[in-house]
Amino acid sequence: MKQLINSRGQIRQQLLAGLTYTYNDTLTWQEKTGIVTKKTISKDKVVLISGGGCGHEPAHVGYIGENMLDCAVMGAIFEPPASSEILQAIEQTYNGQGTLLIIKNFEKDLASFLEAERLAKAKGLTVSHVIVDDDCSIESGTFEKRRRGVAGTVFVHKILGAAAAEGNSLDELKTLGEQVIPLIKTLGVAFSPASPIGVIPQQYELAENEMYFGIGIHGEPGYRIETMQSSERIAVELVNKLKQQYERKELRKAAVLVNGLGGIPLLELSVFMNDVQQLLDIEDIDVVYKRMGNFLTAYNTNGLSLTLLTIKEDKWLDYLRIPTDAFGWK
Amino acid sequence: MKQLINSRGQIRQQLLAGLTYTYNDTLTWQEKTGIVTKKTISKDKVVLISGGGCGHEPAHVGYIGENMLDCAVMGAIFEPPASSEILQAIEQTYNGQGTLLIIKNFEKDLASFLEAERLAKAKGLTVSHVIVDDDCSIESGTFEKRRRGVAGTVFVHKILGAAAAEGNSLDELKTLGEQVIPLIKTLGVAFSPASPIGVIPQQYELAENEMYFGIGIHGEPGYRIETMQSSERIAVELVNKLKQQYERKELRKAAVLVNGLGGIPLLELSVFMNDVQQLLDIEDIDVVYKRMGNFLTAYNTNGLSLTLLTIKEDKWLDYLRIPTDAFGWK
Numbered sequence A, B: 001m002k003q004l005i006n007s008r009g010q011i012r013q014q015l016l017a018g019l020t021y022t023y024n025d026t027l028t029w030q031e032k033t034g035i036v037t038k039k040t041i042s043k044d045k046v047v048l049i050s051g052g053g054c055g056h057e058p059a060h061v062g063y064i065g066e067n068m069l070d071c072a073v074m075g076a077i078f079e080p081p082a083s084s085e086i087l088q089a090i091e092q093t094y095n096g097q098g099t100l101l102i103i104k105n106f107e108k109d110l111a112s113f114l115e116a117e118r119l120a121k122a123k124g125l126t127v128s129h130v131i132v133d134d135d136c137s138i139e140s141g142t143f144e145k146r147r148r149g150v151a152g153t154v155f156v157h158k159i160l161g162a163a164a165a166e167g168n169s170l171d172e173l174k175t176l177g178e179q180v181i182p183l184i185k186t187l188g189v190a191f192s193p194a195s196p197i198g199v200i201p202q203q204y205e206l207a208e209n210e211m212y213f214g215i216g217i218h219g220e221p222g223y224r225i226e227t228m229q230s231s232e233r234i235a236v237e238l239v240n241k242l243k244q245q246y247e248r249k250e251l252r253k254a255a256v257l258v259n260g261l262g263g264i265p266l267l268e269l270s271v272f273m274n275d276v277q278q279l280l281d282i283e284d285i286d287v288v289y290k291r292m293g294n295f296l297t298a299y300n301t302n303g304l305s306l307t308l309l310t311i312k313e314d315k316w317l318d319y320l321r322i323p324t325d326a327f328g329w330k
Helices: A008-022 A083-093 A108-120 A154-163 A170-183 A233-245 A268-282 A316-320 B010-023 B081-095 B108-120 B153-165 B170-183 B231-243 B265-283 B315-322
Strands: A027-029 A035-038 A045-052 A071-077 A099-104 A127-132 A184-192 A208-213 A226-227 A253-260 A286-293 A300-309 B028-029 B034-038 B045-056 B071-077 B099-104 B125-132 B184-190 B210-213 B225-227 B253-260 B285-294 B302-310
Touching: A008 A027, A008 A035, A008 A071, A008 B265, A008 B285, A035 A083, A035 A316, A045 A083, A045 A154, A099 A108, A099 A170, A108 A127, A108 A208, A108 A253, A127 A154, A127 A170, A154 A170, A154 A253, A170 A184, A184 A233, A184 B285, A184 B315, A208 A233, A208 B034, A226 A300, A226 A316, A233 A268, A233 B184, A253 A268, A268 A286, A268 A300, A268 B010, A268 B081, A286 A316, A286 B010, B010 B028, B010 B034, B010 B045, B010 B071, B034 B081, B045 B081, B045 B153, B071 B081, B081 B099, B081 B108, B099 B108, B099 B153, B099 B170, B099 B315, B108 B125, B125 B153, B125 B170, B153 B253, B153 B315, B170 B184, B170 B225, B170 B302, B210 B231, B231 B265, B253 B265, B265 B302, B285 B302, B285 B315
Parallel strands: A045 A071, A045 A099, A099 A127, A253 A286, B045 B071, B045 B099, B099 B125, B253 B285
Antiparallel strands: A027 A035, A035 A071, A184 A208, A184 A300, A208 A226, A253 A300, B028 B034, B034 B071, B184 B210, B184 B302, B210 B225, B253 B302
């Protein structure tokens, strides 16, 4: 494996140094920590914090900005930050309006973020959270839904971020999050596994002509290995599986996200988007918002995920469309 | 090789369909051609056209927008468009203010674009061109400079695009281009070669622990294969080689572009950017503009290029900074 790094122990430090150097007009980094904040945090709105392991860039630092996050707390590669750092971030950004944590549904992420929330509350701060669990992959043995938090998290950052900027209270944001999240569904496919700097063991192998449906964003296995197929056939599998997650007629108006996992060229994402469009057209689904690119990656995985979100309220679309200066989304 | 496509013969068609579906608020595609244009082309400014082969996304379709290109003409993978299509694009976008072609310095690209210019002039249209030759790689045998047109082309799109929007004449734009281009220098490095859908033979192999300095954007060989090194050591090689291209003291104020070649994660580009920053700091070079991401890719190459541009006039910096809605640059 070839990796452009210096030393394994310095990855988080040097990644955040590079990112915040490049975007120093909007971002501030507290050196030696994993805490990156918006240069100026408004005193008049709820503070939004997200985060997780490194290796998912531009997530989550790329979503700090107007109408999105105020702060991202980043851990080591594929490891959530320590609760002590999240607590520090909550305290340092606290403005009296309350703080909402946006957490991806992984055991370790929940443990860190919820512990930080508990500690902050014990200090008298007002903190709440939403948990994103958009992944529709299933355990291949038990058929149990995995419900991991994956690329759809970015829709949550944008919708709640814009709603917070508009002046919604902490309770209103939590309620909105809990309305939006169940309508976000994501499914991924990998053509090669993530090879993250040897810090975690590679969890599966794929032969030269194989692909894996339902993989996770930390190199976790999926639900079915198949022979590599055409973009169109892969789009059929993902669109069909996602459709089945919704009630009949629930999916009339949708936002679509075609997300690259880090090692796939934009050319191929575009070919795939064209196939997705044709399938959604046949289903008479009105795609009112679409995004394509690398939004929540799995290090250098050659693969992609497809996310659908039912636009139940026009307001949600306004929140998606309102401009941001967050570098990963603008 | 795993590729997410449908059929080799349909790649250009399906790529452009996917791109223009995703960005249909700003782009118009003339189906079955390689011609993509800005939805509304101003009548009051010189028309800017660029293009080349597919496989370099977001180039060049991603640079169509306010303060950038009016039109991109795209060929097959790594093949420039036919002169007849370029001519068609010139005629269809013609507004009487003149048309400037921005051409990357490759034999085939020059042949197509200059033939189109000749044919358009024969029809009485006012057309001119600039040729971008920012690559500083050398032939390993003769040490001759290769002078290919690579990632620095995007700086030319932005500077000339903003200058055109400001009302500069065709002659003024050509003069500005010829001032800016010699001050743009780029050098690339690959950790794995491009594998472009088997349409062109792979031009080199790299062992598991090897990298190649000075590679081109169509999988062309570089000037030296070495054992894989740290990001810092690679930054030293690229920064030193680029510095040598400038006169003493010429490089006091610079724009920097760290460009991913399609298969490298943003995490690694960020680590590299941090190393570049430290080297430029030591040299006392004032970096007044910086960009990092996938701007001109070589299909799925695991690698990057570094571009420097001397900011000789403050105006150039204004042109770089002025906002655009071009999806590859905003």
